[in-house]
Amino acid sequence: LRVQPGQEMTLFDGQGGVAEGAIVAVSKTAVEVEIAKRWTVPKPAIEIDLIQAVPKPERWELVLQKAVELGATAIRPILTRHTEFKPNPKKQERWSKIVLNAAQQCEVRWLPRLHGLEKLEAVLPTLAGYDLVLVGSLYEGTKRFRDVAMQDKRRIALLIGPEGDFSREEVAAMVEAGAVAVSFGDRILRTETAAIFGLSVLAYERL
Incomplete structure (x- = not known):
């Protein structure tokens, strides 16, 4: 126009x-x-996949935008026990447009791959394909983000739970599949803030 x-x-x-x-x-x-x-433009040397339980629409759209800006190479929306989102095929098209618009705005030359909506159970077997898998957790037994060795990790996944967080059983299943449960600090972050925080730390480590 x-x-x-x-x-x-x-x-x-x-x-x-x-x-x-x-x-x-x-x-x-x-x-x-x-x-x-x-x-x-060369393909990013380090891949960072954001695997996130879909929150409320306005929060998820913010996550999509910021994930592109912060260098996520793939975005994998998931359904978990506490996810309130109801699957809607029309939403996928809108999500794709948001990713494209964000890439145009911040000049991302490798468009992040936006996966279709999956259940967490379907994602668990794929975690073995990553060099490092991090899952944000509010439960005991977590490591501090900065204490996780990230050197020489070329394919990283970051799992972020829904507004009600992952269940204990879900975190245990992810840890059993090879994930490292990490804490984002003393404060409880909203799901969209946790995604932005985690991707920012990973982006910093990649610089």
């Missing part, structure tokens, strides 16, 4: 391909761009 012929644009394909060019024609159905330069 706003672009005009002659305007310069940066384009990306979500898989590392980037191009610069100028608009030569605009119609109701298409924008034609003459490419002047193109290059490829």
Whole structure:
């Protein structure tokens, strides 16, 4: 709606391909761009997957935006015992648009993969494929985030529970599957804050 012929644009394909060019024609159905330069941005050396129980819509949309900004390479929404979200296929399309818009806004050249909604039980067997799995927990027996060795970990998963937290049995099942239960401090964080906090720590460690 706003672009005009002659305007310069940066384009990306979500898989590392980037191009610069100028608009030569605009119609109701298409924008034609003459490419002047193109290059490829390397894939992130460290993968960080956010696996999160879906909270209320406005909170989940915030998580999606911030996960993209903070460098999550995949986002896996899950259903847990205390999750109140009711599956709705139409929501997946909206979530995809939010991820795309966030990537455009902060110039993320590798679009995070947004998985379909899964039950926690279906995710547990996949945890073995990560070098490090962290699960935020309010129960006893956790480690401090900063005490977890993250060096040389190339594929990391961060599990965040719902507004009512994971159940004890769910945390135990994740730990049995190889996860490390971690504490985010003395305060109880909202689910969206916990996701942002955890991804921020991982992003810092990756710098």
